Amino acid sequence: MKHPLTNNLLADSVVAWNEQGIVNHSQFLDDVRALAARLPEKKYAINLCEDRYQFMVAFAAVIVKQQTNLLPQSRATEIINAIAEDYTDSYCIVEHAVDNLFIEQLQTNIKLNIHNKTAITAQPVIPQIHAEHIAAIAFTSGSTGKPQANSKTWHSLVIGAQMAAEAFGFNQQAKHIVATVPPQHMYGLETSILYTLQSGCPVYAGRPFYPEDIRTVCATASAAVILVTTPVHLRACNKATDIDWTNIERIISATAPLSTEQAEQAEKTMHATVSEIFGCTEVGSMANRETLKTQTWSLYKGIRVYNKNNTAWIHAPHVGEDVAFNDVVEIIDEHHFKLLGRNSDMVNIAGKRGSIADITLKLQQIDGIDDAAVFLPDNNNDIARLMAFVKTNRLNARQVSAALTEKIDSVFIPRPLYIVDELPYNATGKLTRQALIEFSKQFKNDKAQHGH
Amino acid sequence: MSGSTQSQSEHEVAELIVEALNLEDISAAEIEPEQPLFREGLGLDSIDALEIAMAISQKYGFQLRSDDPENATIFSTLRQLTQHIEKNKTG
Numbered sequence: 001m002k003h004p005l006t007n008n009l010l011a012d013s014v015v016a017w018n019e020q021g022i023v024n025h026s027q028f029l030d031d032v033r034a035l036a037a038r039l040p041e042k043k044y045a046i047n048l049c050e051d052r053y054q055f056m057v058a059f060a061a062v063i064v065k066q067q068t069n070l071l072p073q074s075r076a077t078e079i080i081n082a083i084a085e086d087y088t089d090s091y092c093i094v095e096h097a098v099d100n101l102f103i104e105q106l107q108t109n110i111k112l113n114i115h116n117k118t119a120i121t122a123q124p125v126i127p128q129i130h131a132e133h134i135a136a137i138a139f140t141s142g143s144t145g146k147p148q149a150n151s152k153t154w155h156s157l158v159i160g161a162q163m164a165a166e167a168f169g170f171n172q173q174a175k176h177i178v179a180t181v182p183p184q185h186m187y188g189l190e191t192s193i194l195y196t197l198q199s200g201c202p203v204y205a206g207r208p209f210y211p212e213d214i215r216t217v218c219a220t221a222s223a224a225v226i227l228v229t230t231p232v233h234l235r236a237c238n239k240a241t242d243i244d245w246t247n248i249e250r251i252i253s254a255t256a257p258l259s260t261e262q263a264e265q266a267e268k269t270m271h272a273t274v275s276e277i278f279g280c281t282e283v284g285s286m287a288n289r290e291t292l293k294t295q296t297w298s299l300y301k302g303i304r305v306y307n308k309n310n311t312a313w314i315h316a317p318h319v320g321e322d323v324a325f326n327d328v329v330e331i332i333d334e335h336h337f338k339l340l341g342r343n344s345d346m347v348n349i350a351g352k353r354g355s356i357a358d359i360t361l362k363l364q365q366i367d368g369i370d371d372a373a374v375f376l377p378d379n380n381n382d383i384a385r386l387m388a389f390v391k392t393n394r395l396n397a398r399q400v401s402a403a404l405t406e407k408i409d410s411v412f413i414p415r416p417l418y419i420v421d422e423l424p425y426n427a428t429g430k431l432t433r434q435a436l437i438e439f440s441k442q443f444k445n446d447k448a449q450h451g452h
Numbered sequence: 453m454s455g456s457t458q459s460q461s462e463h464e465v466a467e468l469i470v471e472a473l474n475l476e477d478i479s480a481a482e483i484e485p486e487q488p489l490f491r492e493g494l495g496l497d498s499i500d501a502l503e504i505a506m507a508i509s510q511k512y513g514f515q516l517r518s519d520d521p522e523n524a525t526i527f528s529t530l531r532q533l534t535q536h537i538e539k540n541k542t543g
Contacts, residue, residue, distance in 0.1 A: 210518055211509075232502065233502070236505065239506045350498070385474070411498075415476075
């Protein structure tokens with residue numbers, strides 16, 4: 001079985017736009033063919049493109065050439081080099097050469113001045129991709145210390161995008177998409193690349209970062225946009241009270257739970273409906289809800305939740321094996337559930353998933369550290385940050401952070417990181433999260449008293 | 453101005469950074485004006501850039517933008533960030 005590379009697009013449909021202009025479907029397919037012809041004869045391409053259009057062309061060229069996109073969570077040199085070591089038959093696709101990579105780099109060389117081709121009448125030839133072809137491998141940090149590889153068949157990506165399109169109504173009308181999330185992340189890949197390829201939603205080629213960037217891009221789009229973002233960005237947008245938001249129809253948030261307060265304020269100031277997507281690395285996005293309307297998540301049509309041995313499982317026919325929930329959920333019926341809590345080891349910070357056990361291990365392995373504990377404190381301002389206690393008489397907090405930065409993504413660097421004489425083990429030799437939280441309160445008090 | 457002494461306005465911005473980011477293990481006076489804020493120096497990341505941007509817009513009344521041609525250097529050190537704020541603040 002095969003699925004076409006693109007769906008729901010006419011020859012002159014807009015695929016992407018930026019400040020320089022637009023790119024239509026026909027031009028996109030030309031760009032894909034041209035790049036595919038230049039790709040080295042290798043199996044894997046580490047797709048590091050930051051511009052969303054360049055990423056999309058590279059992504060498509062790689063699968064047209066029956067190769068696999070490798071999507072690292074971070075651009076840190078060590079992480080890329082580690083992937084290259086595991087996948088020896090690989091190369092990198094980049095817009096600009098990256099320093100210190102021990103691996104062949106191919107530059108996209110796609111002209112950044114996107115142009116509008118004159119009206120085209122002939123329907124272009126759309127490449128057909130084998131359903132079972134591994135289109136991408138997305139990496140997340142695993143609890144063993146090595147990044148975990150999650151293979152995505154072209155079939156699973158296409159069906160996932162079709163399910164989302166049905167849930168959000170893109171089938172009736174394609175929407176313009178502006179995303180603040182990187183395309184290398186599964187959420188970003190689905191919403192800003194696959195919604196375009198499979199549902200015909202034009203996507204903004206850049207990645208606006210500050211609230212004012214987001215406002216400008218949305219305000220100048222040729223139609224009302226869907227803003228794909230995260231709680232971190234929404235909080236920043238909510239705080240930018242002097243900004244006048246226009247031309248946003250819907251906000252989609254994912255990667256972490258969005259508080260009702262943030263959703264309420266976003267709807268009020270940005271004049272848009274706030275929806276959330278729920279997903280996991282194994283399945284991709286699988287459910288959505290309108291944050292202010294309901295606590296209940298609706299699974300996409302075709303996906304079911306069921307209970308086995310007191311664990312909630314997800315059955316998604318396009319993914320293969322059923323997957324156990326990482327979170328504690330209440331099953332309402334086979335298509336609906338509520339989230340009750342998060343699994344305590346896995347944390348999600350700025351869209352990056354990490355294991356506390358893994359981060360603790362990495363910290364303990366640093367030369368000069370005798371013992372260490374990492375935990376997620378109660379979070380009262382929507383931004384989750386890990387906190388750590390480290391037992392060492394050779395290093396200061398900044399040296400520890402610097403050493404850890406070489407091993408893990410910087411969003412997981414605990415802050416604050418306190419150097420302590422002893423960790424608060426209980427009588428049975430355990431370190432509970434509660435004990436760590438109590439311990440941290442002491443520190444705050446001490447600091448306040450000494451006016452450090 | 454000498455290399456490692458904070459000016460008064462730099463100290464003010466340093467205090468804003470420490471407060472915005474909850475840097476409990478460092479004091480404002482300890483931030484070296486010429487030391488990189490991100491990666492090697494304070495080891496800040498992109499969430500921090502957003503947090504600092506929020507604090508700046510609230511205190512100094514202007515919004516940071518990525519398409520500022522000087523953007524890469526604005527955040528490189530406390531000194532650069534302070535100069536950018538001095539140039540752009542509205543009140």
